[in-house]
Amino acid sequence: MALVALIRNSRLWNIAAFYIVLVSAVMHGLGLFARMSILLRPPVSTLYESMIFVSFMAACFGLWLEHKKRGGESLLVSSLIAALLIMSANVFAADSDTLEVLVAVLNTNFWLATHVVCITIGYGCCLVGGVIGHAYLVMRLLRPNAPKLGELHKNMLGVSMVALFFAMFGTILGGIWADQSWGRFWGWDPKENGAMLIVLWLLFLLHGRLAGVIKPLGYGVGMVFTNVIVALAWFGVNLLNVGLHSYGFTENIATNLAAFCVTEAVFAVLMYHFIKVKDGNPEAASKTGRGVPVPNNA
Structure with a gap:
């Protein structure tokens, strides 16, 4: 949606993409908070955790840039990074328990x-x-x-x-x-x-x-x-x-x-x-x- 907004230069599509990424980031943040509550530590201690945390930070940083600039590029960049990191993190989660001590x-x-x-x-x-x-x-x-x-x-x-x-x-x-x-x-x-x-x-x-x-x-x-x-x-x-x-x-x-x-x-x-x-x-x-x-x- 962010790509469509950028190509069509549509403010309506851009706003819709912004709020979709925002809701996704909030849900992502809640998931990280749940992990913190279970493990009683910040969720950045393993390779898997660092990837999902960096994806969250990339989304948040892109939302902040988009809020200031409203150009569409930052939103597209950040959402792309977040999605790729989340998908890549699953590779490291496939063979073991991700809630490691x-x-x-x-x-x-x-x-x-x-x-x-x-x-x-x-x-x-x-x-x-x-x-x-x-x-x-x-x-x-x-x-x-x-x-x-x-x-x-x-x-x-x-x-x-x-x-x-x-x-x-x-x-x-x-x-x-x-x-x-x-x-x-x-x-x-x-x-x-x-x-x-x-x-x-x-x-x-x-x-x-x-x-x-x-x-x-x-x-x-x-x-x-x-x-x-x-x-x-x-x-x-x-x-x-x-x-x-x-x-x-x-x-x-x-x-x-x-x-x-x-x-x-x-x-x-x-x-x-x-x-x-x-x-x-x-x-x-x-x-x-x-x-x-x-x-x-x-």
């Missing part, structure tokens, strides 16, 4: 409610920004002078800043928790390295954009690659089967993870190439862009 060192409500929640919120924000990056590149190729390009770019910047805040804050809290639980603040554990990788990547993109080194097109490509960074930090480190975060290990996602990363990388590179080729072809640009030249900083 944690080991004692991890069953700490304060740190679960701060460090892990912050990290997972950061995941959700990164994914929203990454999918907005997809939308930006597609629109930049097909309609290089569309007014919504500027809005998408602003959304990418805003989402990146929110994601950086939660990822960095969550990483610092994780170090404090590690110091209390294992006697060291930082031990180059795969999960720790994955969190740091997200922070460094977002810092690289934001500083490059603010300094003018990275243009909006490059920023859109970078946000697509953010999905790859998050996938490696979230799922990829579990394939190493080393480190102290043993509760998250899984061995059946290597093929899907590799396919996802390759697909994202190929999409980003090809879109960048096609856009650059089109920008260098005035005749093609005039047909799509209605004769208006594309700014150099776009």
Whole structure:
């Protein structure tokens, strides 16, 4: 419905889609609350729980953006992410009970409610920004002078800043928790390295954009690659089967993870190439862009 609203540019369809996603998010939130009531801890402790929690946060974040902008893109992006994560989470729920009891060192409500929640919120924000990056590149190729390009770019910047805040804050809290639980603040554990990788990547993109080194097109490509960074930090480190975060290990996602990363990388590179080729072809640009030249900083 959100896609139909965006294609038809219909306010009525957009409002209907907004409230459908809102009701779905409320029901999702009630399900998470029920899980919290049963387990007596935040629902972010296992890979399955992190996926359903991130899907909820993505939906909420998209609803918030849509409430402020009313453009339709944020609603479509967030609902798509939420649906894909929910369906993917079922893969990890098929072989075991999802209401797992944690080991004692991890069953700490304060740190679960701060460090892990912050990290997972950061995941959700990164994914929203990454999918907005997809939308930006597609629109930049097909309609290089569309007014919504500027809005998408602003959304990418805003989402990146929110994601950086939660990822960095969550990483610092994780170090404090590690110091209390294992006697060291930082031990180059795969999960720790994955969190740091997200922070460094977002810092690289934001500083490059603010300094003018990275243009909006490059920023859109970078946000697509953010999905790859998050996938490696979230799922990829579990394939190493080393480190102290043993509760998250899984061995059946290597093929899907590799396919996802390759697909994202190929999409980003090809879109960048096609856009650059089109920008260098005035005749093609005039047909799509209605004769208006594309700014150099776009």
